[in-house]
Amino acid sequence: MPAAEDEVEIWTDGACSGNPGRGGWAAILKWRDHKHEIYGGEPETTNNRMELMGLIKGLETLTRPSKVLVVTDSAYVEKAFTQGWLKNWQRNGWKTAAKKPVENQDLWQAALAAAEPHEVRFERVKGHAGIELNERADELAVLGRDELRDY
Numbered sequence: 511m512p513a514a515e516d517e518v519e520i521w522t523d524g525a526c527s528g529n530p531g532r533g534g535w536a537a538i539l540k541w542r543d544h545k546h547e548i549y550g551g552e553p554e555t556t557n558n559r560m561e562l563m564g565l566i567k568g569l570e571t572l573t574r575p576s577k578v579l580v581v582t583d584s585a586y587v588e589k590a591f592t593q594g595w596l597k598n599w600q601r602n603g604w605k606t607a608a609k610k611p612v613e614n615q616d617l618w619q620a621a622l623a624a625a626e627p628h629e630v631r632f633e634r635v636k637g638h639a640g641i642e643l644n645e646r647a648d649e650l651a652v653l654g655r656d657e658l659r660d661y
Contacts, residue, residue, distance in 0.1 A: 517541075517577040520568035523637075523647035524560025524584070525655045533560040534654025536647045537568030546571065547646070551654035560651065561587050562617040569624035578630045583637030583644055591632050596622065 519540040526533040533555035539546040548567055552560070561584040569578070582588055590596050599605070599612045606612055635641050637648070 517579050518572065519579045519581060519643075520565070521581045521643040521647045522561065522564030522568055522584070522587070523582070523644065523651040524557055524562070524564055525648065525651035526555065526557040526560055527655060530554055530556050532655050532658050533557065534651040534656070534658075535560040535563035535567065536650030536654060537564045537571065538643055538647050538650070539568060539571055540643065547650055549650040549654040551656075551658045553658055556614075558584075558586050559614055559617060560655075562614060562621055564647070564651065566617065566620050566624050569621070569628065569630075572628065575627040576629070578625075578628045580630060580632045581635055581644065582632065583635050585634060588632045588634040590618065591625075591630070 521538040521540070522536065524533065524535050532551065532553055534549060534551040536547070536549040548571060550567070561582065565580060565582070565587055568580070572578070596618060599618070604612045604615050612618065635644050637644060
């Protein structure tokens with residue numbers, strides 16, 4: 511479903527070598543004809559954490575409350591917001607249905623805080639399927655991961 515005229519698109523991705531291992535995240539913000547790319551990495555992380563970091567950093571880049579379409583290939587990220595996982599985890603004191611602590615609670619809380627001022631909806635796309643901005647987000651996430659080798 512394409513973004514509305516007044517909606518910012520945020521295309522996100524994460525990458526990891528090893529899980530845990532060296533990881534990278536990326537977000538591409540697109541509004542009308544404007545694009546802004548951001549990316550980074552962490553030396554010891556997981557793929558799910560990097561997927562979440564792309565979302566968080568993308569949302570934190572926005573300078574005012576906005577209508578946002580987040581496009582991700584991560585079922586983990588998309589379903590947490592659209593299938594009620596986050597609401598259930600919060601209601602259950604950040605425990606899963608199996609009464610275990612929710613993994614990545616720190617980043618889920620940061621994602622909720624980053625999303626709070628915005629009207630956010632999610633769309634999941636198939637990864638590595640030739641979708642231009644999804645492929646570019648993947649390239650940037652890999653770059654964020656690989657640039658860690660120089661430090």
